[in-house]
Amino acid sequence: MEPVGAAKPIECQITGMDATTTLETVSSLEQNCVTEEKVDKPSDCKIPKTESGDCENKAETPSEVIEVKVVYNKNKYNVNAPSNTTIADFKKQLQGLVGVPVSMQKLMYKGLLQDNQTLISSGITKGAKIMLVGSTLNDVLAVSYVTKQDVAEAEKAASTKEPLSKQKIHRKVLDKGIPDDVMPGIKSKNESLPPVPLSGMLNKHSGKVRLTFKLEADQLWLSTKERTEKLPMGSIKNIVSEPIEGHEEYHVMGLQLGPTEASRYWIYWVPAQYIEAIKNAVLGQWQLF
Secondary structure (H helix, E strand, O other): OOOOOOOOOOOOOOOOOOOOOOHHHHHHHHHHHHHHHHHHOOOOOOOOOOOOOOOOOOOOOOOOEEEEEEEEOOEEEEEEEEOOOEHHHHHHHHHHHHOOOHHHOEEEOOOEOOOOOEOOOOOOOOOOEEEEEOOOHHHHHHHOOOOHHHHHHHHHHHHHOOOHHHOHHHHHHHOOOOOOOOOOOOOOOOOOOOOOOEEEEEOOOOOEEEEEEEHHHOEEEEEOOOOEEEEEHHHOOEEEEEEEOOEEEEEEEEEEOOOOHHHEEEEEEEEHHHHHHHHHHHHOOOOOO
C-alpha cells in the first residue's frame, strides 16, 4: 500500500528512465511527454496530396486560356492560347493563321516580345492587343517579280555570256547614269560593311533602294520608297555581281530570292568595295578585312 501523498509513477515511456521517477522531475517529464506527443501528432496538411489524400489538392492547375487580338496589316484576328504559352510557340500558332513564317515575325506589346517569354509573364491578359510585323513568303517573292519578257531577255543574255552591264535588261537602268546621291565607290578594294545603310542605289524600275544589314537579327532590310522588306539571310539563295563597264567602282548585283535565276532582285550602282562584305554577311562566309 502506497503512503498518502506519495508521488505516482508517471506513465510515460522515456528511454533510459524508471517508471517511478521522483516528484522533483515530474514537471520536466510532463513537459517532455507533451513535447513528444506533439512531435508524434500529425500536423495540419500544408503539402498537396494526391487525389486520395484528405487534404485539398493544391497541385498546379491547367493554365487559363485567354483570348487576345492580333493586328496584322490592318486586319484583326482573335486568337486563343493558354496564358503560359511561350512567345516562340505563339508565333508558330500565328504562322498557320496569317502565313508569316516564324523567323520573319516581330510581336509588339508594350515593346518587342522575346521568344523565351510567356504571354502571362509579358503582362498579356484577356483582350490585349498584340501587333504583328512581318512579311509572308509571297511578299518576299513579289519583291523580285519579273515579267515573261524579263525571263526571255535573261535567258538570251545567259546563252551569249554577255556582261551584265551590256545586257538590254540592265541597260535600261544603267543608261540613265550614276545617281547623284549614291555612295562613293572604290574599285580594286575590299572594305567591311559601313555602320550606316547602303543607299542611293537603284532597282530595275529605277526606284531608289537602301540596304540595311541587321546582323544581330540575321536579316537584310531591303527598302524602297513604297515599303521595307525584312528578308531573313537564309531566304537569299545566292548573290551574283559584276563591275559596270566604264564605271568599275560600281557593280550590278542580283539577290536570288527564289529557287531559280528568274527570282533575282537586281540592284544597280552598288559600291564595289562592299561587294565581298555583302556576300560574306548574307551567305554566312565571314571574313575580316
